[in-house]
Amino acid sequence: MDTSAFQAWVHEASLLITEHASRLTDLDAAIGDGDHGINLRRGFQAADEMIEKSESETDTPGAVLRTVGRALISKTGGASGPIYGTGFRQAGKALGDVTDVDAVLLGSALEAAFNGIQQLGAAHLGDKTLLDALGPAVTAYQVAVEDGGDIVAATRAAADAAERGLAETIPMLARKGRASYLGERTIGHEDPGAASTALIMRALATVAAGEAS
Amino acid sequence: MDTSAFQAWVHEASLLITEHASRLTDLDAAIGDGDHGINLRRGFQAADEMIEKSESETDTPGAVLRTVGRALISKTGGASGPIYGTGFRQAGKALGDVTDVDAVLLGSALEAAFNGIQQLGAAHLGDKTLLDALGPAVTAYQVAVEDGGDIVAATRAAADAAERGLAETIPMLARKGRASYLGERTIGHEDPGAASTALIMRALATVAAGEAS
Amino acid sequence: MKKLINEPEGVLNDALVGFAAANPDLVVNLEDRYISRGPTAGKVALVSGGGSGHEPLHGGFVGYGMLDAACPGEVFTSPVPDQMLAATKAVDGGAGVLHVVKNYTGDVLNFQMAAELAGDDGLQVESVLVNDDVAVENSTYTAGRRGTGGTVFVEKIAGAAAERGADLAATAAVAREVNDRSRSFGIALSANVIPATGKPGFELGDTEIELGVGIHGEPGRARGQVSTARELAGVALDAIHSDMPLSGDVLVMVNGLGGTPLIELYVVYAAVSEWLEGHGATITRNLVGNYITSLEMAGCSITVARMTPELTELWDAPVQTPALRWGR
Amino acid sequence: MKKLINEPEGVLNDALVGFAAANPDLVVNLEDRYISRGPTAGKVALVSGGGSGHEPLHGGFVGYGMLDAACPGEVFTSPVPDQMLAATKAVDGGAGVLHVVKNYTGDVLNFQMAAELAGDDGLQVESVLVNDDVAVENSTYTAGRRGTGGTVFVEKIAGAAAERGADLAATAAVAREVNDRSRSFGIALSANVIPATGKPGFELGDTEIELGVGIHGEPGRARGQVSTARELAGVALDAIHSDMPLSGDVLVMVNGLGGTPLIELYVVYAAVSEWLEGHGATITRNLVGNYITSLEMAGCSITVARMTPELTELWDAPVQTPALRWGR
Numbered sequence A, B: 001m002d003t004s005a006f007q008a009w010v011h012e013a014s015l016l017i018t019e020h021a022s023r024l025t026d027l028d029a030a031i032g033d034g035d036h037g038i039n040l041r042r043g044f045q046a047a048d049e050m051i052e053k054s055e056s057e058t059d060t061p062g063a064v065l066r067t068v069g070r071a072l073i074s075k076t077g078g079a080s081g082p083i084y085g086t087g088f089r090q091a092g093k094a095l096g097d098v099t100d101v102d103a104v105l106l107g108s109a110l111e112a113a114f115n116g117i118q119q120l121g122a123a124h125l126g127d128k129t130l131l132d133a134l135g136p137a138v139t140a141y142q143v144a145v146e147d148g149g150d151i152v153a154a155t156r157a158a159a160d161a162a163e164r165g166l167a168e169t170i171p172m173l174a175r176k177g178r179a180s181y182l183g184e185r186t187i188g189h190e191d192p193g194a195a196s197t198a199l200i201m202r203a204l205a206t207v208a209a210g211e212a213s
Numbered sequence C, D: 001m002k003k004l005i006n007e008p009e010g011v012l013n014d015a016l017v018g019f020a021a022a023n024p025d026l027v028v029n030l031e032d033r034y035i036s037r038g039p040t041a042g043k044v045a046l047v048s049g050g051g052s053g054h055e056p057l058h059g060g061f062v063g064y065g066m067l068d069a070a071c072p073g074e075v076f077t078s079p080v081p082d083q084m085l086a087a088t089k090a091v092d093g094g095a096g097v098l099h100v101v102k103n104y105t106g107d108v109l110n111f112q113m114a115a116e117l118a119g120d121d122g123l124q125v126e127s128v129l130v131n132d133d134v135a136v137e138n139s140t141y142t143a144g145r146r147g148t149g150g151t152v153f154v155e156k157i158a159g160a161a162a163e164r165g166a167d168l169a170a171t172a173a174v175a176r177e178v179n180d181r182s183r184s185f186g187i188a189l190s191a192n193v194i195p196a197t198g199k200p201g202f203e204l205g206d207t208e209i210e211l212g213v214g215i216h217g218e219p220g221r222a223r224g225q226v227s228t229a230r231e232l233a234g235v236a237l238d239a240i241h242s243d244m245p246l247s248g249d250v251l252v253m254v255n256g257l258g259g260t261p262l263i264e265l266y267v268v269y270a271a272v273s274e275w276l277e278g279h280g281a282t283i284t285r286n287l288v289g290n291y292i293t294s295l296e297m298a299g300c301s302i303t304v305a306r307m308t309p310e311l312t313e314l315w316d317a318p319v320q321t322p323a324l325r326w327g328r
C-alpha cells in the first residue's frame, strides 16, 4: 500500500464513521455518555481534511498515519481521541519512512497501534473496550499473513475478526472507561469503541481490496 | 338563621370546597396558576377550625362571619384570600350583633359582601371574576325575597343564579386577576373564583334548607 | 411528578428549615413565615414577598445592601398580611419600611392589608409596585402588567439607596425609577409542576413554546414554535424595545426560569448582547443565571433597564445576600 | 428536544461568546478554547477543564482565589491537549501550573498528554486527580471513581492556597488532601439531552429514579423508586458514610444537577443537615445551589468534606469568580 492508499483509508474511515455516527452514539448512550459517534466524526473529518490540505507533510504512509494521530488527538476529545490518536501515531512510527508498505510491515504497524493503546489506557482484553475488537483483528491479520495471505486477504480477515470481537463485547462487563461506572448494567450491550474499531478495520480492508468509494 | 346555622354554613362550604378542590385547581390551571382549590381548601378548613375552637368570639352570626373573614385573610393567601375574607367580613359587619338573621338582613349581608369585594378588587361585572357569580346570586336572592320568598327559597335562588353566572363566565374575556394576562386565551373557560362562589352559595342554600350533611 | 420533597404540603416549611440551616446569619421565623436580617437602626427597611417557587427570589436577596425581610407564601400563592405585618415589625429600624410588591392581584391586596394594619400600629409604610412585564398587553384595562425580572433590579438598587441612608420617600422614589426603567419578557420551553397538584400547568407539543410567560406556570400570551436562541432573543427584545426604546447604557439580566442549563443562558446572552449592540445600546452591567424562577420551568426571561450613572453606582454598591454578593 | 440554542454544533462557541460578553474582566480565547484571568507572576496557576454542560464548572470558577484557567470541551466531552497546553502557557506565572483533573479516562488521558507537551516546552506541571464519587463500586478494578462535586471544593481550597503563596508541591498537596476528604453521591429524577444528539441519555418511568449517577447523563449504578427527600438524602449519606465515616466538622454541598428548582435543594439540605446532626457531624460551611450540573438533568448530588481548621480557613479566603464570590 502506498501513500495514497493510506490517505484513501483515512477518507474511507471518515465516511464510514460519519455514516454510522448515530449508531455509535446510541451505543454510547446505552452504557456511556452518548457522544462517541459525534466525537469520532469530528475527529476523523478533521483528520481527513488535514491529510488533504497538508500534502507535503504526508508524503509517506507513516507520515499520513502520524498526521492522522495528531489530528485525532487535537480534535476529538473524550477518551477515544487520545486512544485512537495514539494508535495511529504508533502505527505511523512503526512504518518509518517506507513509501510502499507490504503485508508484514502493515502487520507490525497494527500491532504497534494495539500496544500503544494498551499502554496508554491500561485496559486488558475482556475489559469491554475497543481493544476487544482491535486485538482479534491484529491476531487474525498476522495469522492470515503467516498462512501466506496477501494484504487484501489479511485486512479482510482483520475486519471480519474485529466484527466478531465487537459481537463478543456484548456479554462483557465493562472495566475501563466511562462504561465501567455502570458495572453489571453494561452487560448485553456492544462497546461503542469496539464498534468504531470494526468500522475502521473494515475501511482498511475495503481500501486494500481497491473497492473504496 | 341562628349562630349555629352560620357555623354550619362555614362547615358545609369547607366540605364542598374540599370535595371540589381539584376541579377548582384545574380551572385555575387553565387560565391562572393552578392553585385556587388548594388556596380555598386551606383557607376554609382553617376558618372552619377557628369557628369550632373559638366559641366565645363567635357567638353571633355576625361574629361567625367576621371570624371567617379574618381566618380567610390570614390563611388563604393569593387573590382569593383577601377577596373572600373581605366579603365575609363585610357581610359579618352588616349583620351587627343580631342573633337570629331573617331573610332581609341576610340579603343586606350578601349585598355588603358584593360591595366590599367590588371596592377592594375594582372588578366590574363581566370581567370574568367571582363577582360574575356573586352578583347574579345577590340579585336573585333579593328578587326572591321581594317576591315573598323565605330564606330557603331565596338562598336556593341565589345558588341557582350563582351557577348560571358561573356558566356565563365561559365566553367572557378576563380583565382582572391573574387570568387577565392570558387575554383571548381565557375565553372558553369557567372562572375558578366564580366556581368557588357557586359552591359557597350552594352550601348556604343547603344549610338554610336544613339539608346539610 | 418527581420532586425532591417530602410531603407536598410541607414543601415551604421544609425549604425554610433548610434555608435557615444553610444561612445561619439570617433569621428565619418559621412561625410567622419570614426571613430577615433583623432591624438596622435608622435605616429604611425593605420588605418584599410573594409566592414561593421563584427562588432565589425573595429570601435569597435578604442581606446587606438589599432586602431586610422577605415573606414567602405557599408555592405560587401570595403570602398573607399576617406574615408581612410580622416581618415589617421585625425589621423596622425607625426610618420606615418600604414594601416592594410585584403587581399581582393577590400580592397587591395582601400587602395593602398588611400596610393598613402596620399603619394602624403606628408604623410608617410605603409601597412600590413592580410591573415590568411587557408581555401583558392592554394593561390599562386589566390587572396591569406583572412584576417579574425587574423586581431583582428594584430590590438591589433601592436596597443600596436605603443602605446609603436615603429616607423612605427617597428610597421609594429610587425603587419607582428603577421599575419605570425596567422591562421584561419571558419564554417557556416547558411547563412546571406545582407540588400540591402534581400536574403541569399546561401541555406543550414537541416543537411548541410559550411566548410572554410569567413566573407562575400560567400559559403565555401566545404559543409559538421552537426557534433559535437568536430569534427568540429578538422576539423578547423587539417586544421590550417597542415598549421602551433601548439605547444608551443598559443593565441586562438573562434569567433562567429554573429548568434551563446555564450554558444555554450564555447562548442567549450572546444573542442579547449582539442584538443590543446592533441597536446602539451598551450593556454596562449584567446578570446571567437563575434569579427569579418558576420552579422547574425550562426557558428564560430577559430584563433590560435603562441606566443612569447614579443607578449604576447603586447597582455596584456592596451587596451580601445568599444569591447576590459583591463589593464587600 | 427544546433548547435555547442556535445550531447544536455551535453551542460551545456561542456560550463562550456569551460568557465573554458577560465577564469582561476575564479572557476568553475562542480560538484555543480556554477561559483565563491571565498569568499572576510568582503564583502557582490552577488549570482545570472538562466537558461542557456542567456550568458553572469550570469557567465560572476562574478568578481571584480559585482557578487561573478553564478548558471547556464539547458538551460532555473532555477537551483536547491543545487547549490545555495553550491555557497552561497563558497562565503560567513562573511558579508552575497545577492541573485539576476529574477522573474520567478522557480527561485523564488528554490532560496527561497536555502535561507531557508542557513539560517538553519547559513548563513545570503537576496534576491532581479528583475522584470523590462513592457511587462507583469496585473502583480498583475499573477506571476508578468519578470526579464530581468534590471538584468544586478542590478548586476553591487549592486556589486559596495558591493565592496565599503556596508552591506547586504544597498546592498539589492541599488539593489532594481535599480530594481525599471529599465524597459525593448523585441522584437523578430525569435524564438530560445532549444538544448534538437531541435524545435523552436514558428513559425513566413516572416513578423511577437513578441512584448513583454521575454528571454526564449516563444511567446510575441502580434504578430506584421515587421517595421522600429525607429518604433519598439518607441513601446518599449512608453511601458516603460507609465509605468515609462522617463526624466532626464538615463542609457540605447540596448541588442541583441543572433541572431541579432551588426550593427543592433547600428541602434536601434540611434533610441532610438533620441526618448529619443525628450522626454527630457538624456542618460548618455549606453551598446550596447549581455548581456542577449535568445540563437540564433533574436531581441533585450531595458532597461532604471532612474539614480541618486549616482547610476551613482556606475555604473562607476571598474568592471572586462568576459563580462563587465572597470575602473581598
Ligand SMILES: Nc1ncnc2c1ncn2[C@@H]1O[C@H](COP(=O)(O)OP(=O)(O)O)[C@@H](O)[C@H]1O
Pocket (backbone or CB within 6 Å): A028, A032, A033, A035, A036, A037, A039, A040, A077, A078, A079, A080, A081, A083, A117, A120, A121, A122, A123, A128, A129, A130, A131, A176, A177, A178, A191, A192, A193, A194, D076, D077, D078, D105, D106, D107
Ligand atoms: N482505557 C481504555 N482503553 C481502551 N479503550 C478505551 C478505554 N477507555 C475507553 N475506551 C474506549 O473508548 C470508548 C468511548 O469513547 P468516547 O465515547 O468517545 O469517549 P468518552 O468515554 O470520554 O465519552 C469506549 O467505548 C471504549 O471502547
Ligand SMILES: Nc1ncnc2c1ncn2[C@@H]1O[C@H](COP(=O)(O)OP(=O)(O)O)[C@@H](O)[C@H]1O
Pocket (backbone or CB within 6 Å): B028, B032, B033, B034, B035, B036, B037, B039, B040, B077, B078, B079, B080, B081, B083, B117, B120, B121, B122, B123, B128, B129, B130, B131, B176, B177, B178, B191, B192, B193, B194, C076, C077, C078, C105, C106, C107
Ligand atoms: N380583582 C378581582 N376582583 C374579584 N375577584 C377577583 C379579582 N382578581 C381575581 N379574582 C378572583 O380570584 C380567583 C383566583 O383566585 P386564586 O387562584 O386563589 O388566586 P391567585 O390568582 O392569586 O392565584 C379568580 O378566578 C377570580 O374569580
Ligand SMILES: [Mg+2]
Pocket (backbone or CB within 6 Å): A028, A032, A033, A034, A035, A036, A078, A178
Ligand atoms: Mg462517550
Ligand SMILES: [Mg+2]
Pocket (backbone or CB within 6 Å): B028, B032, B033, B034, B035, B036, B078, B178
Ligand atoms: Mg390561582
Ligand SMILES: [Mg+2]
Pocket (backbone or CB within 6 Å): B033, B035, B078, B079, C051, C076, C077, C078, C106
Ligand atoms: Mg396563586
Ligand SMILES: [Mg+2]
Pocket (backbone or CB within 6 Å): A033, A035, A078, A079, D051, D076, D077, D078, D106
Ligand atoms: Mg464523552
